[in-house]
């Protein structure tokens with residue numbers, strides 16, 4: 001494995017778990033854990049203690065990290081796709097859709 005294929009800002013589809021079939025945008029990447037945080041996905045209810053600012057506690061939705069093996073990158077044209085790489089003559093590496101070849 002050479003790092004994560006998923007980057008911050010990517011649109012992904014969830015393949016497994018309670019949020020299977022949902023799509024969202026990656027808001028944070030945790031490379032050491034092979035996990036990412038996706039807006040609105042794998043949300044847990046977090047009980048919050050009252051703070052000085054709000055003077056009240058409550059329950060807040062918080063997106064929990066999800067393992068990248070449960071996710072697939074979404075191509076704007078094809079939907080969820082496998083990711084490939086194209087290497088330019090100058091050695092630059094580009095992430096591409098394996099279906100249409102568009103850069104992702």
Ligand SMILES: [Zn+2]
Nearest residue numbers: 075078097100
């Ligand atoms: Zn595509």
